Amino acid sequence: MSEPDLFPVLGLEAVADYRHQWAALAVRPHPTVAADAVLALLAQPAPQAALAPLECIVPVADPLALDPEQTALLPAARFVLQVAAATLQDAEVRKRCYALADQGFRLLVEGEAGLHASQSGARGIAHGAKGMPSMLSLLSLPGPHWAHDVEDMARFTACRDAGMHWFSGPYARRRTAEADNGTSRKRLLSLLGLLAQDADSRELETVLKQDPALSYHLLKLVNSAAFGFSNPIHNFGQAINLLGRRQLQRWLQLLLYARPQQDGLPNPLLPEAARRAAQMEALCKLQGGDRDRQDLAFVAGVFALLDELLAMPMAEIVAALTLDPDVVSALLDRTGPFGALLALVEQPVPDPAAIAALGLTREQFWDSQLQGWHWAIQVSRTI
Numbered sequence: 001m002s003e004p005d006l007f008p009v010l011g012l013e014a015v016a017d018y019r020h021q022w023a024a025l026a027v028r029p030h031p032t033v034a035a036d037a038v039l040a041l042l043a044q045p046a047p048q049a050a051l052a053p054l055e056c057i058v059p060v061a062d063p064l065a066l067d068p069e070q071t072a073l074l075p076a077a078r079f080v081l082q083v084a085a086a087t088l089q090d091a092e093v094r095k096r097c098y099a100l101a102d103q104g105f106r107l108l109v110e111g112e113a114g115l116h117a118s119q120s121g122a123r124g125i126a127h128g129a130k131g132m133p134s135m136l137s138l139l140s141l142p143g144p145h146w147a148h149d150v151e152d153m154a155r156f157t158a159c160r161d162a163g164m165h166w167f168s169g170p171y172a173r174r175r176t177a178e179a180d181n182g183t184s185r186k187r188l189l190s191l192l193g194l195l196a197q198d199a200d201s202r203e204l205e206t207v208l209k210q211d212p213a214l215s216y217h218l219l220k221l222v223n224s225a226a227f228g229f230s231n232p233i234h235n236f237g238q239a240i241n242l243l244g245r246r247q248l249q250r251w252l253q254l255l256l257y258a259r260p261q262q263d264g265l266p267n268p269l270l271p272e273a274a275r276r277a278a279q280m281e282a283l284c285k286l287q288g289g290d291r292d293r294q295d296l297a298f299v300a301g302v303f304a305l306l307d308e309l310l311a312m313p314m315a316e317i318v319a320a321l322t323l324d325p326d327v328v329s330a331l332l333d334r335t336g337p338f339g340a341l342l343a344l345v346e347q348p349v350p351d352p353a354a355i356a357a358l359g360l361t362r363e364q365f366w367d368s369q370l371q372g373w374h375w376a377i378q379v380s381r382t383i
Helices: 035-042 045-051 085-089 091-103 115-119 135-140 153-162 182-196 201-208 212-222 236-243 245-258 269-286 291-303 306-310 314-319 325-333 336-345 352-357 362-382
Strands: 010-016 022-029 055-059 079-084 106-110 124-127
Touching: 010 362, 022 035, 022 362, 035 045, 035 055, 045 362, 055 106, 079 085, 079 091, 085 091, 085 106, 085 115, 091 106, 091 115, 115 135, 182 201, 182 245, 201 212, 201 236, 212 236, 212 245, 236 245, 245 269, 245 291, 245 306, 269 291, 269 336, 269 362, 291 325, 291 336, 306 314, 314 325, 325 336, 336 352, 352 362
Parallel strands: 022 055, 055 079, 079 106, 106 124
Antiparallel strands: 010 022
16 A cells, blocks of 8 residues: 555454343454544444444543543444543543543443442443452442453353353353264254255255254244245245345354254354354455355355364364365465455454455455444344
């Protein structure tokens, strides 16, 4: 590029409630991006439409640095401002935070809140992986209280039982794999293989009928408002004919993640797989990939979590499938054209140099992020 690309670079992380339903998005700005720039970007019509109805949690290092004229024009109800407890020692900061709360922004205090939290108009506590907020802090504010960087399900349970409401971190991808016998796992891999080989619809039907959970989710999906068919769809033949092969294949790939969990709650891997797949497809299109290449990029994104879903090594899974070599190299080693894209969409905070290395502008990458998150939000509400 002839001029520096100064477009803000942001990472986004899903924040879920205790039932693993997405409740908000935590914003992870690149260190060079100021809070004012983050708020201005997220307030634009495209992000507002793409990320609705989720609120965005934005870290604010210095509330006094926020431009009052700009914040007055923002859709305050869509933002949660995360401020450090230490900054509230300053009376001017408390006064500014209270004014922001009065405008409609929700404030979360990072760390032990104390008396200054309520004096600042804060609503809840944000707390990291270690320790736990005091019961007094949790009870003195209405919430929601957010536990971030939650490592595993044991920590999730402890935070939930202590009174936290929102959760984020790797715990969602470290749940104990559901009990599954060899027959079910073999059937699942057979279905993946048939999809990859573009098998005949009747072959797919035969396998689907052997898996009641997948059968249920597919028919529930095609009869949902997302597709708007006027007449009920009762069998797989109808579903295949009405959806079309390409659309059906994509939804089946995602429905693999909709298998019931031991605790009956939604599988948190589902929306994340959808997000990766849709963003991979968008990035491939931006690079000039045709429809077939976009489909392969989508497959690489949606299959990238199968090792965690099935609790199996990725090499073993890939060996059971017939996949394009570029998809295989992406899944196994994060190499090749799709591997570079996959590695980028997996980063918590995107690397501007990696974006440029792929021949993309930061704004183009942001557009791909919005497409990925928007589709994931739709999927999480449909399946």
